[in-house]
Amino acid sequence: xxxxxxxxxxxxxxxxxxxxxxxxxxxxxxxxxxxxxxxxxxxxxxxxxxxxxxxxxxxxxxxxxxxxxxxxxxxxxxxxxxxxxxxxxxxxxxxxxxxxxxxxxxxxxxxxxxxxxxxxxxxxxxxxxxxxxxxxxxxxxxxxxxxxxxxxxxxxxxxxxxxxxxxxxxxxxxxxxxxxxxxxxxxxxxxxxxxxxxxxxxxxxxxxxxxxxxxxxxxxxxxxxxxxxxxxxxxxxxxxxxxxxxxxxxxxxxxxxxxxxxxxxxxxxxxxxxxxxxxxxxxxxxxxxxxxxxxxxxxxxxxxxxxxxxxxxxxxxxxxxxxxxxxxxxxxxxxxxxxxxxxxxxxxxxxxxxxxxxxxxxxxxxxxxxxxxxxxxxxxxxxxxxxxxxxxxxxxxxxxxxxxxxxxxxxxxxxxxxxxxxxxxxxxxxxxxxxxxxxxxxxxxxxxxxxxxxxxxxxxxxxxxxxxxxxxxxxxxxxxxxxxxxxxxxxxxxxxxxxxxxxxxxxxxxxxxxxxxxxxxxxxxxxxxxxxxxxxxxxxxxxxxxxxxxxxxxxxxxxxxxxxxxxxxxxxxxxxxxxxxxxxxxxxxxxxxxxxxxxxxxxxxxxxxxxxxxxxxxxxxxxxxxxxxxxxxxxxxxxxxxxxxxxxxxxxxxxxxxxxxxxxxxxxxxxxxxxxxxxxxxxxxxxxxxxxxxxxxxxxxxxxxxxxxxxxxxxxxxxxxxxxxxxxxxxxxxxxxxxxxxxxxxxxxxxxxxxxxxxxxxxxxxxxxxxxxxxxxxxxxxxxxxxxxxxxxxxxx
Ligand code: BMA
Numbered sequence: 001x002x003x004x005x006x007x008x009x010x011x012x013x014x015x016x017x018x019x020x021x022x023x024x025x026x027x028x029x030x031x032x033x034x035x036x037x038x039x040x041x042x043x044x045x046x047x048x049x050x051x052x053x054x055x056x057x058x059x060x061x062x063x064x065x066x067x068x069x070x071x072x073x074x075x076x077x078x079x080x081x082x083x084x085x086x087x088x089x090x091x092x093x094x095x096x097x098x099x100x101x102x103x104x105x106x107x108x109x110x111x112x113x114x115x116x117x118x119x120x121x122x123x124x125x126x127x128x129x130x131x132x133x134x135x136x137x138x139x140x141x142x143x144x145x146x147x148x149x150x151x152x153x154x155x156x157x158x159x160x161x162x163x164x165x166x167x168x169x170x171x172x173x174x175x176x177x178x179x180x181x182x183x184x185x186x187x188x189x190x191x192x193x194x195x196x197x198x199x200x201x202x203x204x205x206x207x208x209x210x211x212x213x214x215x216x217x218x219x220x221x222x223x224x225x226x227x228x229x230x231x232x233x234x235x236x237x238x239x240x241x242x243x244x245x246x247x248x249x250x251x252x253x254x255x256x257x258x259x260x261x262x263x264x265x266x267x268x269x270x271x272x273x274x275x276x277x278x279x280x281x282x283x284x285x286x287x288x289x290x291x292x293x294x295x296x297x298x299x300x301x302x303x304x305x306x307x308x309x310x311x312x313x314x315x316x317x318x319x320x321x322x323x324x325x326x327x328x329x330x331x332x333x334x335x336x337x338x339x340x341x342x343x344x345x346x347x348x349x350x351x352x353x354x355x356x357x358x359x360x361x362x363x364x365x366x367x368x369x370x371x372x373x374x375x376x377x378x379x380x381x382x383x384x385x386x387x388x389x390x391x392x393x394x395x396x397x398x399x400x401x402x403x404x405x406x407x408x409x410x411x412x413x414x415x416x417x418x419x420x421x422x423x424x425x426x427x428x429x430x431x432x433x434x435x436x437x438x439x440x441x442x443x444x445x446x447x448x449x450x451x452x453x454x455x456x457x458x459x460x461x462x463x464x465x466x467x468x469x470x471x472x473x474x475x476x477x478x479x480x481x482x483x484x485x486x487x488x489x490x491x492x493x494x495x496x497x498x499x500x501x502x503x504x505x506x507x508x509x510x511x512x513x514x515x516x517x518x519x520x521x522x523x524x525x526x527x528x529x530x531x532x533x534x535x536x537x538x539x540x541x542x543x544x545x546x547x548x549x550x551x552x553x554x555x556x557x558x559x560x561x562x563x564x565x566x567x568x569x570x571x572x573x574x575x576x577x578x579x580x581x582x583x584x585x586x587x588x589x590x591x592x593x594x595x596x597x598x599x600x601x602x603x604x605x606x607x608x609x610x611x612x613x614x615x616x617x618x619x620x621x622x623x624x625x626x627x628x629x630x631x632x633x634x635x636x637x638x639x640x641x642x643x644x645x646x647x648x649x650x651x652x653x654x655x656x657x658x659x660x661x662x663x664x665x666x667x668x669x670x671x672x673x674x675x676x677x678x679x680x681x682x683x684x685x686x687x688x689x690x691x692x693x694x695x696x697x698x699x700x701x702x703x704x705x706x707x708x709x710x711x712x713x714x715x716x717x718x719x720x721x722x723x724x725x726x727x728x729x730x731x732x733x734x735x736x737x738x739x740x741x742x743x744x745x746x747x748x749x750x751x752x753x754x755x756x757x758x759x760x761x762x763x764x765x766x767x768x769x770x771x772x773x774x775x776x777x778x779x780x781x782x783x784x785x786x787x788x789x790x791x792x793x794x795x796x797x
């Protein structure tokens with residue numbers, strides 16, 4: 001028996017870092033040394049030191065472009081003494097991106113992948129007393145160019161060859177993000193001192209067998225040379241088990257059964273029961289703990305139903321044998337400078353997702369595998385995660401060194417997220433297959449590889465091995481095989497971009513896709529976000545800052561083209577801003593109600609996009625400062641558990657009642673045709689019995705459904721508390737009366753107001769833009785339509 005070792009120690013290396021500005025930088029800064037944050041980025045360190053202006057302001061993006069073209073060096077000195085441990089590792093949870101790491105003048109590692117973590121044994125390089133650690137980053141722009149030359153240039157979108165380097169693609173500029181690649185130690189660094197053995201990885205695989213939860217824990221142990229047997233113990237709830245690893249053995253598999261397990265459900269379908277799991281590692285014959293791993297796991301089954309049927313091939317997410325109608329949003333990194341995103345910010349954003357009635361987020365493949373906190377909070381909230389591998393909108397070389405990096409990062413990511421009940425799908429790539437079929441790649445590639453082997457061989461094998469039971473999709477969009485046109489909406493998940501890019505939003509109704517993994521409409525950020533980000537005077541739709549903070553090709557033109565079928569173009573900026581914001585809300589509502597009205601033939605929709613990474617005109621529902629845009633409120637209304645919507649069916653109109661709850665929805669739907677003054681013209685009652693998780697389509701009698709004066713009449717449909725309005729004419733053709741209303745305001749508690757509005761005339765899409773009065777104020781609802789005499793109370797906090 002070895003003599004008693006000190007317990008393992010993890011020591012964060014957060015303090016006393018400096019960043020050196022390279023001599024080639026602009027002369028005012030060259031050679032300067034500034035305090036650096038770890039985790040952090042070059043941009044945020046230079047900003048904190050007062051050496052650069054706020055990167056998101058005006059067109060500072062252009063003025064700061066030099067940063068990405070330089071090399072950057074981070075250094076720190078830390079004090080160390082051996083304290084009797086056998087092994088010492090420097091652990092980097094994330095480096096952005098191509099780096100050389102030296103300790104006390106000796107190079108100890110080279111890294112080239114932002115999507116991996118690195119553990120570097122440094123026992124033979126540490127010295128008693130001061131130790132000097134240097135992390136030197138190569139210019140992200142020049143490094144991408146160099147690697148692209150080496151691998152052979154391949155098609156990609158946006159300005160830089162992000163497909164040649166394993167760094168978050170969006171940092172090189174996207175159609176909603178600035179071209180602002182930074183460098184830095186973007187996740188924590190720590191020194192891990194240990195003896196005997198440690199838990200290298202613990203990979204839980206949770207399954208359901210009958211009424212039991214079955215948890216398999218795949219444990220890899222790293223041990224010092226010549227160490228005697230070690231013991232691995234595991235516990236889930238009250239159930240325990242253990243296994244001994246003889247000298248020289250590294251892998252253990254422990255299996256525990258939880259009888260009568262409570263399943264984890266997506267929100268809206270049941271509770272999010274999770275079970276605490278603990279794995280401990282012990283030296284031979286000793287009870288003290290060498291290493292410990294803790295996590296809450298959830299038990300659920302998940303599969304994709306992809307069946308041929310009369311409409312094509314279905315695509316449905318089925319959890320615990322129940323098809324779940326996916327109410328999703330695409331998630332992009334919440335910041336250009338990722339270390340700014342902490343747990344609090346994740347929670348705010350995910351709470352916003354929940355309040356918008358979403359049940360799934362798709363972590364899109366041009367960003368990053370998010371921090372553990374993100375998945376923990378999704379697990380806890382019942383938010384499902386569709387997880388892309390980080391491959392997006394480009395052809396990728398299948399040769400080394402890229403290939404081995406992709407293998408390593410995929411294995412690490414799948415291992416890290418295994419056992420997370422929220423992760424219901426791994427997706428090989430974003431818009432890779434569609435790029436191959438439709439973006440002219442074949443001619444440019446001239447037979448060279450583009451990543452197909454990743455999507456059809458490598459990545460599915462990684463998921464099957466490391467996360468068995470979690471479905472895998474090769475790419476999104478996808479129509480069943482790599483040779484099928486991914487734009488076939490009758491099969492698999494679709495990306496619908498004709499509406500917005502080329503067509504008005506009415507075109508969403510042109511067909512019934514089986515599942516929509518992307519669709520969206522642009523709108524500007526909220527006004528206080530614009531006021532903070534831009535100094536334009538006057539601020540107009542085409543003033544300089546507005547153009548810089550619009551990254552989509554012909555974005556401002558598309559906004560206008562999409563507006564004019566519905567509204568006249570306002571001349572005043574604030575009216576323009578409201579019209580574009582409302583049009584975005586209307587477009588997304590229109591699409592979501594169409595998709596839901598065709599449930600279950602259409603089995604889900606994922607809005608592009610939930611969030612933003614800086615202040616920008618984009619498809620986001622929540623702007624770069626975290627403020628909900630009007631479209632956010634439209635999403636929450638269109639995704640309510642129970643929805644009434646008036647849709648065209650055949651030659652007439654139908655009311656579709658969608659009931660995404662576990663109780664039937666019964667009663668008489670009252671359908672009334674009214675004048676804008678609220679005078680009843682025709683009325684019908686239609687009794688309905690909508691099954692749990694079902695929908696019913698009920699034709700509206702012709703005399704009710706046909707307007708006498710389209711520009712002055714509407715339909716109101718109501719069932720119990722739920723109601724909806726259908727206007728026969730578009731806004732621009734409606735003879736809406738000048739709004740008249742009564743309002744009263746009460747301060748309910750300090751800082752919380754209620755505002756009651758009573759309509760004297762028809763009020764369509766009423767909103768209180770509370771954030772324009774105080775940047776932190778938010779209204780609890782928006783886009784309310786009132787008939788004369790009706791009231792609504794807003795809460796403003
Ligand atoms: C999608 C995404 C992104 C893009 C968005 C809006 O297809 O995959 O590449 O930001 O469209 O154009």
